[in-house]
Amino acid sequence: MTTVADILKYIETIAPTYMKESWDNVGLLCGRKDREVRKILVALDSFRSVIDEAIAEGADLIVTHHPLIFRDPLMAVNEDTETGRCVLTLMEHGIAAINAHTNLDLAPGGINDVLAATLGLENIEIINPEGTDEAGRPYGLLRCGTVAEQPLENFLATVKTALKCDGLRYVDGGKPVRKVAVGGGSCADGMFEVTAAGCDTFVTADVKYNQFRTAFELGLNLIDAGHFHTENPTMPVLAAKLQAAFPEIEVNFSKRHTDCMKFY
DSSP states (O other): OOBHHHHHHHHHHHSOGGGSOTTOOOEEEESOTTSBOSEEEEESOOOHHHHHHHHHHTOSEEEESSOSSOSSOOOOOSTTSHHHHHHHHHHHTTOEEEEOOHHHHHSTTSHHHHHHHHTTOEEEEESSOOEEOTTSOEEOSOEEEEEEEEOHHHHHHHHHHHTTOSOOEEEOOSSOEEEEEEOSSSOGGGHHHHHHTTOSEEEESOOOHHHHHHHHHHTOEEEEOOHHHHHTTHHHHHHHHHHHHOTTSEEEEOSSOOOSOOOO
16 A cells, blocks of 8 residues: 555655755645555646646645645634635545655756756756765756757747747847756846856746846846746656656646746
């Protein structure tokens, strides 16, 4: 019998808790460790649509990147907040929720390695590693790699297609694209590390107005491809890893979860 504890132990091998940022909340956030798992649903978030999908599919566990309970203090579990309603629904249906957040961002083979590979980068390296894992592999947040030198316009088309974006926000730093850094989600603060590493282009998300201006002044091509689209490519990869590790159970990647932000 495969239990929630078994899944949690496996996730710890691919995204160890010690890799997470100090402010983060990861692991089993809802459910019993000894509960049997026969079906898993993997998604970027445990939003209500994903929970409804899990219920419809008869899933026993949701595995996500983003935590169900994050920075807002959860003072009560009731219907007064969206988080409370989600937790109640999971509990009422006996569904557990596990997440790997910044630990999966930093881990080898995690969010940023998948993002780099999805964009076709070669010679992928970690910018400023934060440590090494038990196997001696370095881990850290940002990745960089190379592509065949090309105009920014060509690379923008590649990013939009590869990540299935409806649109991109970007700053033209006035350079062709050759050495590219990536940081899935909100990583624009890393642009100084990126430029120090000799990168001419940076793909990330949630970029603020003043950060675009700073990138322009640095001569850095800065591309905002959206939080969802820079992180979601890792979710089917995670689902495949779980399926390979636990062939006796059914692992599905969410079909309902999409980016709520649209372009007009």
